[in-house]
Amino acid sequence: MKRRRHTPEQIVRKLREADRMLAEGTETPEVCKALEVSEATYHRWRAQYGGMKADDVKRLKELERENGQLKRLVADKELENLALKELAKGNF
Numbered sequence: 001m002k003r004r005r006h007t008p009e010q011i012v013r014k015l016r017e018a019d020r021m022l023a024e025g026t027e028t029p030e031v032c033k034a035l036e037v038s039e040a041t042y043h044r045w046r047a048q049y050g051g052m053k054a055d056d057v058k059r060l061k062e063l064e065r066e067n068g069q070l071k072r073l074v075a076d077k078e079l080e081n082l083a084l085k086e087l088a089k090g091n092f
Contacts (some may be wrong), residue, residue: 003039007044008057008060008061009048009054009057011045011049011057012049012052012053014035014037015045015050017035018035018042020033028042035057057084
């Protein structure tokens with residue numbers, strides 16, 4: 001199976017399609033085959049994007065990206081503070 005990345009919107013769309021197929025009585029392995037994803041991927045998506053809409057997923061990704069940037073900023077400032085403290089002590 002060829003490896004490809006799915007956008008959050010595509011994932012939500014595929015999960016909705018899976019819900020529809022499961023409601024019709026299709027088994028999970030058959031649904032995964034129709035969606036062209038492995039069962040592990042399907043279950044991971046279900047856990048991560050379960051009841052979300054496309055807009056919710058897009059906002060989640062934006063917040064995760066922003067959170068990562070903020071964490072890097074805080075780490076840089078912390079290193080800067082430690083370096084300044086060492087210089088202030090005179091242990092260089």
